[in-house]
Amino acid sequence: MARERRRPTSSAADEPGSVPERLDQAVLREQPTLTALDVAAETGVTIDQVRRLWRALGFPEMATERAFGESDATAVSTLMTLVDSGVIEFDMAVNMTRGIGQTMSRLADWEVATLAGRVEELEAGEDATGSRVGSALRLIEEMSGPFEEMLVYAWRRHLAAAVARMEAMGAEREDLHTVDVTVGFADLVSFTALSNQIDRDELGDLVEKFEARCHDVVSVHGGRIIKSLGDSVLFVISDPTAAIAVAEGIINVIGRDARMPDVRVGLASGAVVPRLGDVFGPPVNMAARLTTVARRNRLIIDQTTADLLPSDEFEWRRLPARPVRGFGLVEPVAVRRR
Known part of the structure; x- marks a missing residue:
């Protein structure tokens, strides 16, 4: 059964803006409106668990800052549903989160470094927006969907390859930890x-x-x-x-x-x-x-x-x-x- 989330009440000052003006908000597709305590309250987990997962992703700890959005709460809720159902333990969830964080951090750095040159090309061309930020926003909008699909595709292919390696190894040895x-x-x-x-x-x-x-x-x-x-x-x-x-x-x-x-x-x-x-x-x-x-x-x-x-x-x-x-x-x- 999916974990039920409790939504905190918010004031008008908490409402996100209509158009994100920052690149990070364009990527996240939302403005940060929640604190770590809000995420814990929405998802029904402890604040310590929220902080452990956030650190495992590779980010500095946030205290009272409004650094989170609904997508963060959804991610915590989805992961904790697996823990609640007994599929994995919380410590294992933290380890998996750490692996995802390390992998995605390197991929994100590579992607930004690679696309920086493309932003310069766009801004020097006929379709220039007048600022690097404008060209970057356009590139994000055009690439996000297809690139996300490629991420899932590549993950599935590599998962299948890893399972095949495990099967081949398991046929020859009892210790699957080495x-x-x-x-x-x-x-x-x-x-x-x-x-x-x-x-x-x-x-x-x-x-x-x-x-x-x-x-x-x-x-x-x-x-x-x-x-x-x-x-x-x-x-x-x-x-x-x-x-x-x-x-x-x-x-x-x-x-x-x-x-x-x-x-x-x-x-x-x-x-x-x-x-x-x-x-x-x-x-x-x-x-x-x-x-x-x-x-x-x-x-x-x-x-x-x-x-x-x-x-x-x-x-x-x-x-x-x-x-x-x-x-x-x-x-x-x-x-x-x-």
Whole structure:
């Protein structure tokens, strides 16, 4: 049964304006008229629960400010209906909210940065509105509906892929809290020094090109980008042979391009713990550490990955042991195709 919401009475001063003049109100399609206490009263939850969910989304805590609208109250009510029905516990709802917040925050930043150039183009064209705000408002109006549909579509496709991975994993192991994967870490060489030599726009273009090319290579081979940190990309893939192909592809599209910095790639295999879209475990740390060992435009792997590769396709050799932070002395492995 849906949670019943109680609507607070409001004065004329609380009524939203007829036309939103701010960009954030154009996006939200409403003016903020409710405090956190109002949201709690409408939805029948405690103020502490409202604040936990708001923080989990990634926003600073609001006390008495009128920072919320009816859509915020509806979202809380919808989520708490799942909790009340026993489908999920509240702590799980907070964790899911945190995952959504982290994902959507990065997506929103990317979208705004990408569309900023389009706003400039619109304002410089024949259909200029006379202000950047006007062009931005028009772009928001034209894009919001189709982009929201694409978000739901992409979420469903990725959910289906994640379920398929879970099914395949569950057929082989009892512990569904860990997965056996090959973790890859690709790192641009001398990125800090380079960032001090080029202007901000060039740096942004370089980072975007690096991330986009790595994403395309990883996706083609059935892997998944976990996160990118500007000068590095972390990915996972279930097949170590495919991981080698990914590493070779990244080196080819990044390191062999004279317009891009050199790149180093490390691979390590083993059990990791998926959590909120991220992965944790020794293979993650090992893959990152191996990039400090690799030469420019070269791939270095750990012994576990080497042991998983088909001997008729690859040959490998151990490199001299060297100290690796967190692992002591490690013998990295160089690999090549036969």
